Structure formats: structure tokens, C-alpha cells
Amino acid sequence: MSMARLWRVAALVGVSALASGSIAEAQSPIVQTRFTADPAPLVHDGVVYLYTSHDEDDAEGFRMLDWRLYSSIDMVNWTDRGAVASLKTFPWAVQDNDAWAPQVVERDGKFYLYAPVSVAGSPKNVIAVAVADRPEGPFKDALGKPLIAPGKDNIDPTVWIDKNGQAYLYWGNPDLWYVKLNRDMVSYAGPITKVQPRIADYQEGPWFYGRAGRYYMAFASTCCSEGIGYAMSDGPTGPWTYKGPIMDHDRRATGNHPGIIDYKGGSYLFGFSYELNFAMTPMHHERRSVSVARFSYNPDGTIPNLHWWDATSAPQIELLDPYRRVEAETIAWTSRMPRDRDRAYAWAPGVTTAQDDRVGVYVTRTVDRSYIKVAGVDFGKAGAKSFTAGVTGGRAGATIELRLDRADGPVIGALPAVDVGERWQERTTPVSNAIGRHDLFLVFRNTGEHSTLGIDYWRFGQ
Structure with a gap:
């Protein structure tokens, strides 16, 4: 398979290596x-x-x-x-x-x-x-x-x-x-x-x-x-x-x-x-x-x-601990899902980053259907019960969907990101079925084509 074709697949569904028991690369x-x-x-x-x-x-x-x-x-x-x-x-x-x-x-x-x-x-x-x-x-x-x-x-x-x-x-x-x-x-x-x-x-x-x-x-x-x-x-x-x-x-x-x-x-x-x-x-x-x-x-x-x-590539040599603070700009892959899933297309730009005197580097340009993939997250046997993030901006109906293994994979939670305003705030939402080792996808939904939603960090709670 050509690299361009691999990107089409990765951008479309965010193929997970850990989902099949292998090592992420x-x-x-x-x-x-x-x-x-x-x-x-x-x-x-x-x-x-x-x-x-x-x-x-x-x-x-x-x-x-x-x-x-x-x-x-x-x-x-x-x-x-x-x-x-x-x-x-x-x-x-x-x-x-x-x-x-x-x-x-x-x-x-x-x-x-x-x-x-x-x-x-x-x-x-x-x-x-x-x-x-x-x-x-x-x-x-x-x-x-x-x-x-x-x-x-x-x-x-x-x-x-x-x-x-x-x-x-x-x-x-x-x-x-x-x-x-x-x-x-x-x-x-x-x-x-x-x-x-x-x-x-x-x-x-x-x-x-x-x-x-x-x-x-x-x-x-x-x-x-x-x-x-x-x-x-x-x-x-x-x-x-x-x-x-x-x-x-x-x-x-x-x-x-x-x-x-x-x-x-x-x-x-x-x-x-x-x-x-x-x-x-x-x-x-x-x-x-x-x-x-x-x-x-x-x-x-x-x-x-x-x-x-x-x-050739490089294997993941250490799993990510989701229970410590993780900077939102920690990314294995970012792209944007198409509206028509049957339409083959090359890579589409996902989120980007910016710097702020208040928080340093953070994630921005979180337009609708864009996503961040974080590879090899270890939720452990007990699993996670909550998700917390530092966010700013947002609009009515905006959410950050939390999905496992694929950009369209199982939803374990969704963080509402409405009425946040221009100041940075910490928001928390419950999650379920976040157990074991997975790739984590933060999928930005209903944020519009010119999103003001920013995310600085995140962590899961037990």
C-alpha cells in the first residue's frame, strides 16, 4: 500500500495498532x-x-x-x-x-x-x-x-x-x-x-x-x-x-x-x-x-x-499514563474526518497549535470533525471514571468526543465545551468503558468551520 493510501485510511478511521494487540508505531x-x-x-x-x-x-x-x-x-x-x-x-x-x-x-x-x-x-x-x-x-x-x-x-x-x-x-x-x-x-x-x-x-x-x-x-x-x-x-x-x-x-x-x-x-x-x-x-x-x-x-x-x-518506522517504547496531566499538544496524529466516508481523499489538515502567555502552547483550529490521536494509552484494569480538560472558547453545541482506537470508534465520554468564554477554565465529564490499552481519539464536534475552542491539557480520573 502506498503512503498516500495509508494516509487516506489513517485520516479516515485512525487505524489503531494496539486495538489488534500489536505495538503502536x-x-x-x-x-x-x-x-x-x-x-x-x-x-x-x-x-x-x-x-x-x-x-x-x-x-x-x-x-x-x-x-x-x-x-x-x-x-x-x-x-x-x-x-x-x-x-x-x-x-x-x-x-x-x-x-x-x-x-x-x-x-x-x-x-x-x-x-x-x-x-x-x-x-x-x-x-x-x-x-x-x-x-x-x-x-x-x-x-x-x-x-x-x-x-x-x-x-x-x-x-x-x-x-x-x-x-x-x-x-x-x-x-x-x-x-x-x-x-x-x-x-x-x-x-x-x-x-x-x-x-x-x-x-x-x-x-x-x-x-x-x-x-x-x-x-x-x-x-x-x-x-x-x-x-x-x-x-x-x-x-x-x-x-x-x-x-x-x-x-x-x-x-x-x-x-x-x-x-x-x-x-x-x-x-x-x-x-x-x-x-x-x-x-x-x-x-x-x-x-x-x-x-x-x-x-x-x-x-x-x-x-x-x-x-520503516519506530515502535512505541512506553505507554502513556492518562492519569497525569497530559499537554493537549501531545499528538501522534491529527487530521480531519470527511463528511462522506466513502469518498477517498488524501490527508486533511487537523488541529494546529499556538502559544499564549497565560498557558504556553495549546491546541487550536479545532474545527468540526478534526481530531487528535494519542497512541498507546494505558487506562489499567480499573479503568477511568472521569475526563478533565483545560479549555477556552467554544460555541453552543460544541463537544470533545472521547473515542477509543479509531476516530469513529466507541465513545467513552463527551466533554461539553460551550459558554466557556475567552478565559481558560477546567471542565470535567464522566467516562465509562475506558479500560486497558487503547489509542485515544479526541474528536472535535459541532465546533464550526472557524472554531474558537482551545484546549491546553487533559487528564483522566479514577
């Missing part, structure tokens, strides 16, 4: 509320923090203004943490575009965000650095100027801190460059060096890391079309030996950018595709979407060919 792409690209995962205190660049909804070419953050502890449900930095973070940079591929690393309790931006009067990019006290930010300009001065190859920075404490910054398209960073992570020592000879099939988007005494350089392979390739070395500065594709060149990809981590006993590859764009229009736009796949290294440390995102 990450949907592809993992974020549907907006376009995301250039994934840069960071593991910190048992959480995967996924930093991304962000293609604007109206982008035709590259139109990128900020950097976003998502987090997960199960690799399937992803929580939107909002924009953690933007071009405004660097007021000396060009402000109308070019917030390109970032990476965040932690050192000595600080978090450093490296990103390419543009400067006025130069056709070349620079690399900037911002710093924060928490992975969620807010990030602040660390230097008030570029870390790496203008250069024709200055995009896609990647940083790794070696076991001896030495940090390395790599970047570049079409050539690959590196420099040694000082302990402060905002200055460097020694020359900026070009990697020679060029790694076979290298184009852009490097991702540098060390593992088990080996060093890896994953990258977007030569355009166009692009796949994901990698090279290995015995040292952090090479020489590099090309090892082949992790994902083959694919006609569906005119760009790519890998990110690779180890997390809770598994290894994961992040990258992107244009599938959501093509689910909405046959026209190519630079509107990309991030996906993730789990893999296992070969005994010699090499990485297997994972083929494409329609051939």
Missing part, C-alpha cells in the same frame, strides 16, 4: 500541525528533544523564520514545545528569511543552539550561536555577532563533544568544513579546515557523532534527488570512509537532513520528506515534514540501509 511524518525540516534530536534527562527548522505554510521556495521544539518519551507521541528561537534572537541577522538547519548541544548545564543565518550586504551565510539554561529555552544570542564569518558553504552546523572534552563544529554545502570549539562553546581555536578528499556522495546536512569508539558523519547525499548517506572514521577529524546509503536517493526528495541518536536501548534516524505537501497539492513547494525510524547497527558498527519512510 510512529506515524510518518511525526508532526502534522505545521511543516518541519532539518531534525536535530537531543537526549537529555530521559527525554528526546527534537529541534527543527520550520517551513511557513505559504512557502513556495524556502521561507523560514524560526526554530521549533518537540519532545517525546515514547517516540510516537510528540509534544509541541513551541518556537524556542527565531530570527529575532539574532537582531543583527536578516529578519525576513533564512532560519535554516539548527542543532542544540548541552555542556556544563547550558544549551547551545547553532544555526545558519544571513547578514545584510553579503550573499553568504554565517553561523550564529544562542544559549539557554533549559532545553526548552528561551535561547538568547550568545555573541551579538556571528561565530563563523560569511562563507559560501556556511550552512547546516553540527556539533559533537568528544570523550576527551574537545568539541568539534562541522558544517557545509557542497564542501565539508570543521573547527575545534573552545570549552566555552562560543569561540574556536585553530584553523577552519576543509575535509579533503570530499566524502563520496556528500551534499549537505552533516550530522557528526561518536559511538563505541567510532566516528560517524551522516549527511544528505548528492542532489537531486537526495537520500541519506554516511561515512565512518577512527578519529574525529577523519580520514572519512564512505560506507553507503542509509536511505537511497529517492525521487520524492529534493532535500534531506539526518539526525541520529541512541535512546532507551534503541538507535533512531530522523530525516524529512515532502509527503504532507504532496498530500495537499501536486505542486512541489519547500514544505517539509520530519519522520523517524528505529534501526540496529551491524556488528561491525555499520548502519543498514533503511530504504524510505514508507518502509
Whole structure:
């Protein structure tokens, strides 16, 4: 079955993996509320923090203004943490575009965000650095100027801190460059060096890391079309030996950018595709979407060919506890059910998210028949008796239906969301037959085509 066809099925009925006793898997792409690209995962205190660049909804070419953050502890449900930095973070940079591929690393309790931006009067990019006290930010300009001065190859920075404490910054398209960073992570020592000879099939988007005494350089392979390739070395500065594709060149990809981590006993590859764009229009736009796949290294440390995102994914590694507060922007999938269930159609946009000074990130655009799927919810043997949510807005007749396993699955309860007003309120409704492990669907009904209903968080009670 093609990915487009899978989306039609998922959007229509929200197919559940747990309903049949199997393990839920990450949907592809993992974020549907907006376009995301250039994934840069960071593991910190048992959480995967996924930093991304962000293609604007109206982008035709590259139109990128900020950097976003998502987090997960199960690799399937992803929580939107909002924009953690933007071009405004660097007021000396060009402000109308070019917030390109970032990476965040932690050192000595600080978090450093490296990103390419543009400067006025130069056709070349620079690399900037911002710093924060928490992975969620807010990030602040660390230097008030570029870390790496203008250069024709200055995009896609990647940083790794070696076991001896030495940090390395790599970047570049079409050539690959590196420099040694000082302990402060905002200055460097020694020359900026070009990697020679060029790694076979290298184009852009490097991702540098060390593992088990080996060093890896994953990258977007030569355009166009692009796949994901990698090279290995015995040292952090090479020489590099090309090892082949992790994902083959694919006609569906005119760009790519890998990110690779180890997390809770598994290894994961992040990258992107244009599938959501093509689910909405046959026209190519630079509107990309991030996906993730789990893999296992070969005994010699090499990485297997994972083929494409329609051939691989990541299983859910931890069930979700519904009896703690769950941010409403924790989503495995969102779409909108059609009026005519017999009509085949591609993916339809579901809910989206916004940020508010009062509550932070929350779910909005909850138009009639839109829904949120939360995968792998464990209600336990006793089951849930109530559902509580923080909501705002609403209209007469608006409800949040709570369904199991499918968007049209059994209803376990419905939360009226009328006369809430513009302030945030907590509302509770009884539920029944919420027992065991299920996918949970929050289906928004009678909210109209221009819904004002927002939801900040939810939890079940026993």
C-alpha cells in the first residue's frame, strides 16, 4: 500500500495498532500541525528533544523564520514545545528569511543552539550561536555577532563533544568544513579546515557523532534527488570512509537532513520528506515534514540501509499514563474526518497549535470533525471514571468526543465545551468503558468551520 493510501485510511478511521494487540508505531511524518525540516534530536534527562527548522505554510521556495521544539518519551507521541528561537534572537541577522538547519548541544548545564543565518550586504551565510539554561529555552544570542564569518558553504552546523572534552563544529554545502570549539562553546581555536578528499556522495546536512569508539558523519547525499548517506572514521577529524546509503536517493526528495541518536536501548534516524505537501497539492513547494525510524547497527558498527519512510518506522517504547496531566499538544496524529466516508481523499489538515502567555502552547483550529490521536494509552484494569480538560472558547453545541482506537470508534465520554468564554477554565465529564490499552481519539464536534475552542491539557480520573 502506498503512503498516500495509508494516509487516506489513517485520516479516515485512525487505524489503531494496539486495538489488534500489536505495538503502536510512529506515524510518518511525526508532526502534522505545521511543516518541519532539518531534525536535530537531543537526549537529555530521559527525554528526546527534537529541534527543527520550520517551513511557513505559504512557502513556495524556502521561507523560514524560526526554530521549533518537540519532545517525546515514547517516540510516537510528540509534544509541541513551541518556537524556542527565531530570527529575532539574532537582531543583527536578516529578519525576513533564512532560519535554516539548527542543532542544540548541552555542556556544563547550558544549551547551545547553532544555526545558519544571513547578514545584510553579503550573499553568504554565517553561523550564529544562542544559549539557554533549559532545553526548552528561551535561547538568547550568545555573541551579538556571528561565530563563523560569511562563507559560501556556511550552512547546516553540527556539533559533537568528544570523550576527551574537545568539541568539534562541522558544517557545509557542497564542501565539508570543521573547527575545534573552545570549552566555552562560543569561540574556536585553530584553523577552519576543509575535509579533503570530499566524502563520496556528500551534499549537505552533516550530522557528526561518536559511538563505541567510532566516528560517524551522516549527511544528505548528492542532489537531486537526495537520500541519506554516511561515512565512518577512527578519529574525529577523519580520514572519512564512505560506507553507503542509509536511505537511497529517492525521487520524492529534493532535500534531506539526518539526525541520529541512541535512546532507551534503541538507535533512531530522523530525516524529512515532502509527503504532507504532496498530500495537499501536486505542486512541489519547500514544505517539509520530519519522520523517524528505529534501526540496529551491524556488528561491525555499520548502519543498514533503511530504504524510505514508507518502509520503516519506530515502535512505541512506553505507554502513556492518562492519569497525569497530559499537554493537549501531545499528538501522534491529527487530521480531519470527511463528511462522506466513502469518498477517498488524501490527508486533511487537523488541529494546529499556538502559544499564549497565560498557558504556553495549546491546541487550536479545532474545527468540526478534526481530531487528535494519542497512541498507546494505558487506562489499567480499573479503568477511568472521569475526563478533565483545560479549555477556552467554544460555541453552543460544541463537544470533545472521547473515542477509543479509531476516530469513529466507541465513545467513552463527551466533554461539553460551550459558554466557556475567552478565559481558560477546567471542565470535567464522566467516562465509562475506558479500560486497558487503547489509542485515544479526541474528536472535535459541532465546533464550526472557524472554531474558537482551545484546549491546553487533559487528564483522566479514577
